[in-house]
Amino acid sequence: MMTSLLYWTLSLLYFLSLEPHLFLSSSTSIHDLLRSKGLPAGLLPKDVKSYTLSDDGQLEVFLDGPCLTKFENRVFYDAVLRANLSYGSLNGVVGLTQEELFLWLPVKDIIVDDPASGVILFDIVVAHKQLSLSLFEDPPDCKPKGVSKNHVRKDRGFEALR
Template identity: 40%
Template sequence: MSSAAVVPLLLLCAAAAPASSAARIFPSKDAAAFALSQQDGSGSVHDLLPGYGLPPGLLPASVKDYSMDSNGQFTVRLAAPCYIQFTELVYYDRTIKGKISYGSITDLSGIQVKKLFAWLPVTGMVAVDDGSSIEFQVGFLSEKLPTSMFAEIPSCRKKASSSCHGAGAAVSTLETA
């Protein structure tokens, strides 16, 4: 699995404020700033995504921690690499990085999507159609999926396997952990 994982993933950008501060800051659509306290438990990365106009289910439930600097560069760490079946099988590496701004994640790495027989890195995510869809960018290709698919935070599996069924068609299945 390459470290550039593709998939509707939404990168969770956590804002790691300077060591002397316990607040995380994220921009709203109108560029106003809001602060969430790390100490009150309201600052999970899944809670931050809607503040950026993105659904919370872009990242799996297994987020261990995250950090984000003032320019939107973020790192999300999972407990372990894992797989989620959306419309396609998606792989999340242990570390996901990117840059978040309102309605988009760019320079994404750590998420891959399986298309036919190849794993392709997801390089960006953009809210489109007034936020009703998320466009996942895979190099010069893209695919739009309804935002509602990512309303719930998904649990993921530790393993994925491929098996052949029928006339040689490869089918990806998830194995329970």
């Protein structure tokens, strides 16, 4: 009896050592994880279903579906967002676009160099945009998939653009 209990305990510990991101994702919210890595919780919407974090920092965040929110400008999240998470940054972001001058541009990197500065840097491919960290204090509500990036509904045609 004691031998089988010891076997199962060791097996569980071994499994958790192989898959630490599964243990982390079930015990820590994504917003708490962002804070622990020097990033504001409001970078991701409230409605995150789950996430995984591998040992090498690869983060995958799963939402209920694509959604739209607004910080300074409108931001569109795909159903899955991927990035490399390290202290103070999300690098190689995939699945996040930001509206700039009527164009939707991919966000590639999000960096907080100095939290005391109150500034967060968004690399949107063609420019580096500095925003106030205060915009990202709380996780935003995100409008679901039914709201497209350009808000044009096919059944309304040109009228929707007015």
